Amino acid sequence: MATTNKNDDGFNWAFALKEAAFAAIITAGLSFPILALRTDMDISNKLILNQRWSWLIVAAVLVFVGRLAVLSYAARPKSTRAASTAPQSDSSKFIAKWISAVGLLALFLFPIVVTSALGGQGALKWINNYGVQIMIYIMLGWGLNIVVGLAGLLDLGYVAFYAVGAYAYALLSTHYGLSFWICLPLAGILAATWGVILGFPVLRLRGDYLAIVTLAFGEIIRIVLINWVDFSGGYAGVSSIPRITFFGLPFNDNVGSFSNFFGLTYSPIHRTIFLFYLILCLALLTNYVTMRLRRLPVGRAWEALREDEIACRSLGINTTSTKLTAFALGAMFAGFAGSFFAVRQGFVSPESFTFLESATILAIVVLGGMGSQIGVAIAAVVLIGGTELLRELEWTKQIFGQDFDPAQYRSLIFGAAMVIMMIWKPRGIVSTREPSIFLKEKKSVSGDLVAEGHG
């Protein structure tokens, strides 16, 4: 992986071509058994070997072109790269200020605009599959950002707290008939308690060890939910969970319902729009609390902990309680999101809380730029919205044939996107850190200086 930076004014073509050809040969060699050869069964159930040399050639050519592009990108003049810290220019400050204001306004108007443009039926998909789904992940990303981004504690089992929140609402509402509004804080408190329970034994662990224990914790919660059938219903999960009500007014066609009370024609979109605003408010609460805490001593202590734990202790900061507050708070927001998930789906089962979910949330935080709120939001939109968009690409069937389902390529695209991001912007979409306080001028801190945390 040598680079051609020595030669600043010109691009070393000979070297780049050699590199690209080498990469193409490796690709051909590795993918030869998978792409070029394929066994199929013929009509009499005999295995026959089909040869698909064109596939192999296409793959090799793609890698050749891709490697060449990466090399020419790496060889661009150094001056175009960002200086390690530059005071924010007025225009970038302006953009940063307006992007959140415009984004917020767009989010609040989103259901209204979509409904008036597409009508009740058409809008349902957009608000539910895109709006609500993405907002859940933004909220989870922001919650995990406290633990991973600010405190620097790598948590691979975050979905466990999401599960605790979801089952808390599911079980409390079905067994004791408690309303969503009572269960929501309870779910948060329960999840936070589990956060502390997990936090205590792992306080001494750092880095990889912490990651493995949290991973195990996530699996333990899921496996308990599967096997403790009396409690959680096992694989069958908990169904017929009471649906959301508009502060007591149900969303249905009966007398005394939301539409009846406000004199509207009943439409299922009302519930979805209400759910959207609910998760939007919950996510904004997460963001508001995080942003405020960053400017309070505890938030600064989290970041200091990520930078240097030993220095923290030498300054009299109780690192134990600092870590526990980060775990508990992150878990609490996951608990809120979990109980929202349960009330939205009306059904929970352990299937929804697999490791893949934890990995997705962590990918959102890492891709967004650890510690950056806006970066996490953008990453959630790209990753979750992108996955949903793959289902929309019906036209690709006309190119690749009727059997082609772009949604099947989710993981492949997801992986490729991660690799490209890590090459292009290794510290995530927003790689700079905003200081929590300033004397004269707010200057962003380059990601190169900010520690990633060691657990």
Added chain:
Amino acid sequence: MLSVSNPLLVVEHLTMRFGGLIAVNDLSFSVGRGDITALIGPNGAGKTTVFNCVTGFYKPTEGRLALARSGIAAAQDVADLTQSGAQHKQMPSGDIYLLERMPDFRIAHKAKVARTFQNIRLFQGMTVLENLIIAQHNPLMVASGFSILGVLGIGGYKASEQQAVEKAKSWLERIGLIDRADDPAGELPYGAQRRLEIARAMCTDPVLLCLDEPAAGLNPKESLELNTLLRSIRADHSTSVLLIEHDMSVVMGISDHVVVLDYGTKIADGTPSEVRNDPKVIAAYLGVDDGDEMNPAHGGAK
């Protein structure tokens, strides 16, 4: 052993073993209130281990470390406190803490011992100002109602934070970094990082400041500035200083009291001039050939 009339910290029979290795062996010395005490010795003599024991990063195998936050650590009261099994008590002679019984962050928080590190440990990705604000974590935590009132925006947190900023500003002016307050600490030149680490430790309002090789890597001009800073710390604040140092111009220039370690044991303890002429010190630590380093004209006598 130099008799210290007003001991702030009394170290008695301190022993630290790592498996079979004895890093510090039965070490006893005192740090006087208002003094600058230097701990010197060749590499590997156990100086940093002593520091780690005093600041709680290591738990000593044996020995007692009594610190009087106010008053003095009188022998009888220290013995009584040891008997009582408590970490800390207000005794007739002073407010005494037994450091070997306390975890590191409580030593910094309650007993008010601050330290710097041999390899600088600043919060590199945070600004210079943030570094100094974090040092004031504990009082600010109380002011923010342990974050609960702070999140809700109730209470006088804003005013306390402003006070913390003022304190940070006064330190920044003192160490000449006021213009770089909003720059990341990791971008400062080496000498400035050293000064910032000392200022950060001082922002915790310590009674004892432990400096682990503050002059390492500094040029002669920067060492002189450091001397001035340390003297002014002693003069303007009620802070005593315990320092490890190899730079003899710093040690001989500012210390009131020098303790010499070799292979974990104390070989000399006295005023700089006593230690300078101690044949054991010259033989074991400085070596005959390096004797000229100890020349008063070169080292700068007090």
